[in-house]
Amino acid sequence: MARRRHPTFQYSIIPLAPSTDSPRAIDFQLVVEFPRRFNNRLMPRILVTNDDGIHSDGIKFLAEALSDLGQVVVVAPDRERSAISRALTLHLPLRITRLGKDVHILDGTPTDCVLVGAQFIMKRPPALVVSGINRGWNLGEDNAYSGTVSAAIQGTLLNIPSFALSTIDMSEEAFRRAARLARKIAAEVLAGKRRLTETTLSINFPLGEPRGVLATRLGVRRYQPEILEKTDPRGRKYYWIGDGKPADRPERGTDVWAVKNGYVSVTPLMLDWTDRTFLKRMKPITLDGV
Numbered sequence: 001m002a003r004r005r006h007p008t009f010q011y012s013i014i015p016l017a018p019s020t021d022s023p024r025a026i027d028f029q030l031v032v033e034f035p036r037r038f039n040n041r042l043m044p045r046i047l048v049t050n051d052d053g054i055h056s057d058g059i060k061f062l063a064e065a066l067s068d069l070g071q072v073v074v075v076a077p078d079r080e081r082s083a084i085s086r087a088l089t090l091h092l093p094l095r096i097t098r099l100g101k102d103v104h105i106l107d108g109t110p111t112d113c114v115l116v117g118a119q120f121i122m123k124r125p126p127a128l129v130v131s132g133i134n135r136g137w138n139l140g141e142d143n144a145y146s147g148t149v150s151a152a153i154q155g156t157l158l159n160i161p162s163f164a165l166s167t168i169d170m171s172e173e174a175f176r177r178a179a180r181l182a183r184k185i186a187a188e189v190l191a192g193k194r195r196l197t198e199t200t201l202s203i204n205f206p207l208g209e210p211r212g213v214l215a216t217r218l219g220v221r222r223y224q225p226e227i228l229e230k231t232d233p234r235g236r237k238y239y240w241i242g243d244g245k246p247a248d249r250p251e252r253g254t255d256v257w258a259v260k261n262g263y264v265s266v267t268p269l270m271l272d273w274t275d276r277t278f279l280k281r282m283k284p285i286t287l288d289g290v
């Protein structure tokens, strides 16, 4: 059997639908489990989610690294939901598919996963929400679009300490390194040595081995995605939002600068969007003439 490069959920085979005519079919009924070292009800419970979907590598490395700190419960979208921001599914029912004792798939958004995970699947809120590890950076304005970051923000809104992780380096080594830092931060939060209330950490990893960790503010990363117009096989036009290379402004002290200079960037995000500087000098808007 070929050796898996990313074997962090242990795959076990269960005969979900014992089929006599094609017994080989059950070979692919894989149940995802990660090592469960704790069954103690007093152990802290950690909710792990992402926006790249249950099958992405990042969430497996993350869940595995956190699994010796407590009971890790994975609740992740059934497919990639990147750039879905803090969307909630209100007009469709949500369904949960259980992949293993503590691994659940939801056919919703990352924010749905945190709400349903923390309030329904886990029965009572977990001690921590960790989201990621995202494939690709969430810098500057990315944070507003990011489903990964939004999942962590939803955790914060539920008064649960929460942070999100994103990396441009998608090698196994980089994922493992990011997961180890996640574990370290998680351990500090769980031990009461690091307070994370009313703020969500957005953590980004550079390419290659980091030179260190910097606390940063959000930088500027503006996209102007091209809109592609194509024609479908039945002659109807369709449109696809393209990539659009982001125009980064790598000012010192920002997340953009940090990761481009080889540092891990840690940005605390506020829940309050108010522009206080603008508020002070804002020209009054009146009802005169309305």
Ligand code: MN
Residues within 6 Å of the ligand: 051, 052, 081, 082, 083, 134, 135, 148
């Ligand atoms: Mn993503």
